Amino acid sequence: MMNISRKKHLALSLTPLLCAPLAWSSELEEIRVTADFRQTAAALYPASLTVVDATTIKDRAAQHLEEVLNLAPNVNFAAGASRSRYLQIRGIGERSQFVDPINPSVGLTIDNINFSGIGNAATLFDVEQVEVLRGPQGTRFGAYGLAGMVNIVSAAPTEAFEGLLKAGIGNYDGRELGAVVSGGLAENLQGRLALQQYASDGFIRNDFLGRDDTGERDEKMARGRLRWQASDNLTVDSTVFYIDVDNGYDHFSLDNNRRTLSDEPGRDRQETVALGVTGTWTGNDHFSLAATVAIEHSDLEYGYDEDWTNTEICDGLACDSALWGFDWWYSSTDNYQRDREAQELDIRLVSSDDGKLFNTVDWTAGVYFYNKNEDLVRDYFNFDRGEESRFTNAYDTRHLALYGQLAAPLSDQLTLTIGGRVEDFSARYRDSRAVASSPNETLWGGEINLEYQLDASTVLYGLVSRGFKAGGVNGEALGRAEEKNFDDSVIAFLSERLAFETEVARNAEIGYKGAYLDGRWELRAALFYMERDDVQLRGWYNDGPLFVGYIDNGSSGRNQGMELETTVAVNDDLELFAGIGYLDTRIEDFLILEGSTLVNKSGRDQAHAPNYQYNVGARWSIAENLGVRVDVEGRDSFYFSDSHDRQSSAYTLLHASLDYRINNIDLKLWGRNLTDRDYAVRGFYFPNDPREFYEDDTAYIQLADPRTYGLSATYNF
Template sequence: MPSYSFAGKAVKKGECCCEGALKKTDKSVTEIAMKNLTRISAAIIAANCSAIAMHSQVATAQEQLILEEVVVTARKRAESLQEVPIAITAFTENTIDRAGIERPQDFIGLTPNVTIVDSANAGDTQVTIRGITSTRDAEGTFAYVVDGVLVTNPNGFNQELFDVQQIEVLKGPQGATYGRNAVSGAIIVTTKKPSEEFEGYVKAGMGSDSLVKGSAVVSGPLTENLSGRIALSQRESDGQFTNEYTGQDDVVDFFEDQSIRGRLIWDASDVLSFDLQGSYSKVESGAINFNAIFALPDAAANFGSPDLYKNVNDHDFRFLFNVPGENEQETSSLSLKADYEMDNSIITAVFAYDNLEEYLLSDGTSAAFGLYSYDFGAAAGPGSALTGPTVGQAQNACSQSYNENIGSLNEQAPFYAIPGAVPGMAADFGIAPFYGLNALLPPYTQTTCDGYQYQQRDQESTSFEIRIASKDTDQLSWMGGFYYAQIDREVAVSYGADLGDGFFGRKPYVEGRTDLAFWDDFSTDVIALFGSLDYDINDQHSVSLAARYDEEDREVSNKVPNVPSSNNFGGGAPINPAYDGSFTDSIPDRSEEFSQFQPKLSWTWTPVDEASIYASYGVGFRSGGFNSLGSAALVQNEFGSLGTQPQNLRDEYDKEVSTSFELGAKTEWLDNRLRVNAAVFHTEVEDSQFFNFLAGGFGILRVVTNIDEVTLQGAEVDFEYLLTQSFSFYGSVGITDSEIDKNDNRPYTEGNEMPLTPDMTGNLGFQWVGEVMQDVDMFVRLDWQYIGETWFSTVQDNVTNNGFTDVSGLYQGIGQAFGDVTQTPAGPGIPAGGILGFGQSNYDKGQRDAYDLLNVRVGIEGEAWSVTFWGDNILDEDYLEEIIPAPEFGGYFVHPAKGESYGLDVVYRF
């Protein structure tokens, strides 16, 4: 068929050409048409063109019913989501607004094979992507990038998400593009740029738990070439739990956040532009809102107390601490990005600075270990009259608060106390005189017997990146660059006596109070070289090769003063186990270098425009590091005889390397109304870093160890279906099969699942948007989320010894100061022969049950305003946020998750 031109524009077959001059490009046909043109033929042509126009309008209406194209920056350039050979879940501005995404847990709950734990304090989040989990006290496992700037502090992730344009979650190792710590993936946040015209909005909201929140944005041009944007956010909530001891309902899980962010973009010339950003946020919240549960089947049977061996999912939380947890975090950042455009490439330079200061103070864990319980100068109980010197203030304070709170202590099953007694000393079990255990005190108690804990994590970092990248080409794209970062981090964990008269100073060491301290300065220098090549072999096949080499030099120096402990067991021991007790020695500095080459190779086959298949191989790593010096010695001294304690525990830990293979498909169906993406993966991890929490007579200890070999494999599918112009349906499912292949730290855990890795995650939802009156729309969105059964430690359905398996040596030793107890007949819970103990631990009841959540949002919106009612966890699902098994303690520390909440948001745009 000959081609036509219509008003100077090429027109293809089927296009309407009724208006303007009609020309046939074929000369002979043109001559015939001009000679035989009559009124009848003109009418026929007009009728045909009208029919074509009507068909075109119908086709246009159908074409409009397509899914929104999503453009991502996963490979540091703009590309269609469907063309990138990476499993990505992306949230556009529309989804962020309609789904109510305001905190990281909001979008993570909508991402398959990705979960988050947000429990201990504001900066403490553990994100799991395909079975690889962020580790407390170590580097992160994913790259967190905000507006092209890599955030170096893992504690800087859990912040308010306001005035955000897009969020991208990349799964699988991304070290070739983003470097160190991207072993599990990357999370990319893009905030909104300054606008070309003056605009802004004000948002206010309120809800249950005394929630009050608000944000405001102003944006627009400042000069011809300079535009700016400023955004503010505030959130306050009293939380859902009450401290029964004090009667306060705003001291447990309260939360306050104030944030501000400013941005300037200056187009200095046609080829040079600058992007300057600055931000500040301050968070105040509760901290360490845990309860304790025992895993002692032998003790449960011997004492007739089922609560000593209880399913963690059946726990009823009670908060009765006398030291209300407090957490403060201040974060400030500044970045400058410059882009210089040349004929065939673009040079980008990024400078970034950030500073984070955070501390927390809370009640202690070690009341059951008798850390502050022994008072040799007090009466021990009925039939017992003890005399002796008073050991110290902490023991006196413990005894006093113990007897003042005896009633409420005995209400907390399975803990118990004997009226008129001194905790941890003598008791009369009807066999007088008997010296043994007379109290089992809980952690985080209303007494002073558990002491207090202080933690501090400050970090200051500076980074610089320069890269050169090709402009978009038809066949070849390339990029190369250099990265440098300097990071200073101060980490402290200390434990001290609670004398019932308050706390003086928010610092790791307080004279007269502190009994154990770990306090270190870390200095890190990072350099990296990176590059990538993307080549289209032909219309159907393309390959991508990226590589990066990272080198990290780490140093650590000790800051713990060489002074004696103040109160525990009378005081006098070194405050840090790395000291030898002479109080004249010093702790040496340490240094180590970690490096890794991280390649990534991808192949993409696009047999048709609506579908592509890709395969990739990638490597990621995160740096090794240092535990506080003296950690290994402390664990060996305290638990060396248990046999199931951590083995080969060192004061340093190795780097972690993940190697992953992925096969995926990205497809669009039904004229781009249905999008289905899927991927399968196989990942092997060497020296996976895992956080261990240990509680004992020393207080608390946090250490990072390595799980030697881990295998992770699984699959995920996500879809979005635009059923009508008003109704969309979406969902995803992720499956992960994990196994610990080798673990020299705890060999008996080999064959167990990877901690914090549910076997399945999923979400399903729909959204309806329709016009209810002129220029007024209504929307309804319903989201269902599912998280499968989850273990939180390498120790799972295992049986171990613990610090209470045999305590006869401890308590009879004390008793021998007043008489020989070895001849005393056995009492309740005491095997024949006078051995006092609680037996072994069994952790088979420590797996979190599967749970699902239902969230709803209903709103009406006009051109410049909207009103939205929202409800989260509207079925009030009762589940646990975190379970921290402490095998040497003989149980778990558990943290509750948030229950149902409701609220109303109002937005006005101008």
């Protein structure tokens, strides 16, 4: 996993990373990122990378990862939950999880602990920076890095005593309380403790129940960090992490607005306890040793009103049961409870100057182990039996990997880096419908990178990389189709797709990074072309209001595009920034069953892959104690699914914040989506409205947050 250290709070990488409010230098200062096993200046890191620092997070009043991801070009996200916890990088990534287990295409780590697939944990209070790596991460992250990686690093303990108290309020009854204390606990021992609760009534009005809190957010976080300098050669860093998310989930409306009619709104809960310990030993002249051990336990619950309506929906309408002698409406809920336990071990040797091969070649060698056990209990209404039913499955996975990297200087300016990873993946799936599968395969990935440093602040690079993602099983789709007595042709179609194959992505990328005007102007650019084999795509089969989802392999896919980011410190008071992403994607030989007809989606764009995305803005220090930041961001329309052709609308959003400092108190007035633009973060296409007699397929969307604003006060001590 990654270890990231900062030089200062101001840091600009590929995206706006702004200096501490109201106290700037006109020169853009540096952050350092160890994304390639060694500390590297982010401005010279030879791959496509975006870093969002603590100041940017605070400027945007961001509570969760979803509220800063738009700063990273060619990164999208999907909801279908209380938070947009599913990520897509360069058009690749999952959009939901229901019954079947998933192996994420985009990994998520927090303080070196693997949180992939459980993104509700990605809260941002007291976070030092968020790092987004684009493109396959086959050497560094293996099976969870097919499309890229997101790493969140919390603030580290300090030697000097410091802390803060924070309180905030906002519209929709938003409120926040937080506290941080950090400092020395004993000789050679520092600690940091952060506590926070964020809550809001949410943005949903349930007209049937007469409530405005069925989409509420209630998110609590506690994190403790220790840094122990055990000896001159040994440092031990540890993190204890607890999160308790208890959010409402009532976000889909038959009228595609924020007014729902459900009688049994759902919940989206996550309670996680995690511990990570990293020891770094430098007692050998030839190499350093870093070892990370982590454990994580999560209780997850995700449930919703499946019909989105109530038993009175047809009263007085054309579908009234008094006119027909039977009810047109159906009523059911769907609830998923998962128990997840994971253990992780990463041991790495990194060469020192005296340990270079042939006195010139840096090397890294490591072993990685990850074991995860995930048990599901699903409670739902079985219409065929006319009773509440329960489905269970268990999915156990194990990853054992060897990895290494060599970096050889070919000249004073040219460096060749070669990295590789071999990973043994094994899994065991079984469920209460007697479906079982035990895939076991050896996977490999890696990277070849040629880096040319023109001068101390300019680098050109070209790389080829290979990423991989393990296959899996579609146990639920087949079982549910049989249970619902779907047509024999549908059951045969799903039987052929009980298992799906491993996906491989091959990426070629060239990039440029440079600084000009004595470090006041930074520019980053990357062009990439990616080919995907056995591309894993989610399909849906609809039978009226009933549907089943499954993952299938298209023969291939293509993802290509560019990323451009720049920042200019115009003077000591004004900074401008921009980031632009362009993405072109294609699907090949992906077959969807519509009725009794097979439809080939070849040539179509992939889902959640907008063709363009941008973020532009400015930060201006108006006076010594007064500053303002304005962001304008937007993205193109995109397909909601690979199995149907309904799309979102393109949108542009406006965000702003105003900061005022009085001695040790920082006051912030903030607003997001100030023009109150409606835009979608998830979409489905099927009939679900009894008022229309379930006759017409309809595109249903989940709307993102409307205009939100608030005021916070932070006391620093």
